Amino acid sequence: MEIVRVPLLNANENELELVEVMVAVGDEVQKGDVLCTVESTKATFDVEAPAAGVVREWPTKEGSRVEVGALLCVLTATADEAYELSADDAAKAAESGDFRATRKAKELAEAHGLDLNEAGLTGVVRERDVRALLGQSQAEDVQKTTEGAVGAGRVHLSDLQVRPSAEQMVMYGAGGHARVLIDMIRQGRPDWELLAALDDGRTPPLDVLGVPIVGSSAELTTLRQAGVRLAALGIGAVTDNARRVGLYQKLVDAGFHVPNLIHPDASVSASVTMGLGNQIFAGAVVSATVRLGDNTIINSGAVVSHDCEIGSHAHITPGAILAGNVKVGAGAVVGMGVTVYLGVTIGEGAMIANGVHIMSDVAPGEVIRASR
Numbered sequence: 310m311e312i313v314r315v316p317l318l319n320a321n322e323n324e325l326e327l328v329e330v331m332v333a334v335g336d337e338v339q340k341g342d343v344l345c346t347v348e349s350t351k352a353t354f355d356v357e358a359p360a361a362g363v364v365r366e367w368p369t370k371e372g373s374r375v376e377v378g379a380l381l382c383v384l385t386a387t388a389d390e391a392y393e394l395s396a397d398d399a400a401k402a403a404e405s406g407d408f409r410a411t412r413k414a415k416e417l418a419e420a421h422g423l424d425l426n427e428a429g430l431t432g433v434v435r436e437r438d439v440r441a442l443l444g445q446s447q448a449e450d451v452q453k454t455t456e457g458a459v460g461a462g463r464v465h466l467s468d469l470q471v472r473p474s475a476e477q478m479v480m481y482g483a484g485g486h487a488r489v490l491i492d493m494i495r496q497g498r499p500d501w502e503l504l505a506a507l508d509d510g511r512t513p514p515l516d517v518l519g520v521p522i523v524g525s526s527a528e529l530t531t532l533r534q535a536g537v538r539l540a541a542l543g544i545g546a547v548t549d550n551a552r553r554v555g556l557y558q559k560l561v562d563a564g565f566h567v568p569n570l571i572h573p574d575a576s577v578s579a580s581v582t583m584g585l586g587n588q589i590f591a592g593a594v595v596s597a598t599v600r601l602g603d604n605t606i607i608n609s610g611a612v613v614s615h616d617c618e619i620g621s622h623a624h625i626t627p628g629a630i631l632a633g634n635v636k637v638g639a640g641a642v643v644g645m646g647v648t649v650y651l652g653v654t655i656g657e658g659a660m661i662a663n664g665v666h667i668m669s670d671v672a673p674g675e676v677i678r679a680s681r
Contacts, residue, residue, distance in 0.1 A: 310392045311360050311384040315375045318349040323377050325349050328568075330371045335388070336364045344382060347375070352582040353569060356381065363388045414439045420472065464521035466528060466535075469505055473536030476501045480543045481526060481560060483508035483517040487543025490570060490588065491518045494541070497573045504537060517543075526556075529563040540565035542586065545606065547624060550642050550660075554622045557586060557604040567604070575607075584621065602639065620657065638673060 315325060325347040332344050338358045345356050362384035369375050380398045417439045418424070471477065478494070478501050480487050487506065494501055505523045506516070513522045529540075540560045546553040560567050567586035571577055574591040583601035590609040595601075599613050602621030607613060612630045619625065620639035629647045637643065638657030645663040649655065656673030665677050 310386075310390070311358075311362060312394075312398070313344060313356065313359065313381045313384065315347065315377050315379045315381055316354060316356060317377045318347070318352050318354055322349050324374045325377065327369055327371055327373050327375050328353065330367070332364050332367070332382075334364050334367050338362060338364060338384070345371075348585075351584050355579075358384060360384060362386050363390075365392065366394075416472075463515055464505070464523055466505075466523050466531060468521075469523065469535075471504070471532075471535045471537055473538075476539060477504040477537050478502065478539035478541060479504060479529070479532050479537050479565070480506040480517070480520060480541050481529070481556065482506070482543030483510070483513055483522055484544065486545035488518055489590065490541055490543050491520060493570055493572045493588075493590070497571060501539065505532070506543070526559060529559060529565070533564045538566055540567055541570060542567065542588075542604065545624075547626060547642060550622065550624060550640055550658075553624075554604070554640060557622070560586075590627075596633075626663075641671075644679075 318325060327345060328348045329346045330344075332338060338344065339361045340358055342358045343355045344358055347354050347356060363386070364382055365385050366380070366383040368380060375381070380394075383392060383394070385392055423439065480491065480503060483506050491503060494503060503520045506520045507524055507526050507528055508522050509525045516522055540563075542553070542557050542560060544553060544556055546556070557567070569583055569585065569587045569589075571589045572591040572593070575589045575593045575595070577589060577595045578597045578599070580598045581595050581601070584603035586604040587601050587607070588605070589595060589607045592610040593607045594612045595607055596613060596615045598616050600618045601607075602619060602623070604622045605619050606624045607619070608625060608627045610628045611625045613619065613625060614631055614633040614635070616634045617631050618636045620637055620641065622640045623637045624642045625631065625637070626643060626645045628645050629643045629649075631637070631643070631649045632651040634652045635649050636654040638655055638659065640657055641655050641659045642661065643649065643655065644661050644665065647661050647663065647665050647667060649667045653667055653670055655661070655667070655671045656675060658674045659671045659676070661667060661671065661677045662679035664679055667677070671677060
């Protein structure tokens, strides 16, 4: 028997958020399979199975706060292996009881009025099982909803179907950066529903890649109070990075959870630690023990080598290459095609123009211009 507990990510935090659960009671897992993702104020962490086995207990619910050291799950070699828990662990397990359907399966069933108890399913019920019963994919659901709404004209806040229990997201921005993120989310996190977009332009379009634009950033608080939990900053503002800092803070102040967005074609080492709101684009490489702050952008094709530190709100633009142990200060911008030598420090708020080779430290706020 293996007992998996909530890990310690930060000596100053006794609780973590259980962001996502990948398994259900009764699942067979292999050593190294990701069981769940937990998140502190500074980092996210995938909890892996310490051994192959069968999930026998899972007392905590996705989205809940969990104490460091608390019981996450019990793994046994077989489904019928006997085991005993401590009094505290047994009490915790008894509080929740077994669940035989994943959260996503339950939500999809509820959204379509399907009673899983009467569906004739056995064993662990997953989202794909519910979809098979419904005879349609989540993508088809979303496409029909957005196409119908946008086709009828401007979509308003009152037209949205907010489901507080669902993973619905608002996109702040409607330009090129937002379009890239929308594609990224649809490829990498199809379980999230892009409910709406907000744009502060004078005459915003009706939608961005099928996501209806329902107003400006003035609606952020209304959407959060309605139950929308997730938000993404779809504004790159590469020439005005200070503006991007303020926009990100708007989302945080409104109470949104701004998750990390990682393209499925990016390469991110398991030992990387990061805060919240980071965006890692297709083709980017983020190597061993790199540390990212909050709201950084590691853009397409950028390489961040081992042991680099990237401060909050920094932007590593397309094709930039950072050698090992480089430190990039908060709010700095490293231009396209820039190469940065081993161990160099780039100060806070510095800006490096495209194509420059950096061999020595750059002072805070310094602007390095390209030669002409």
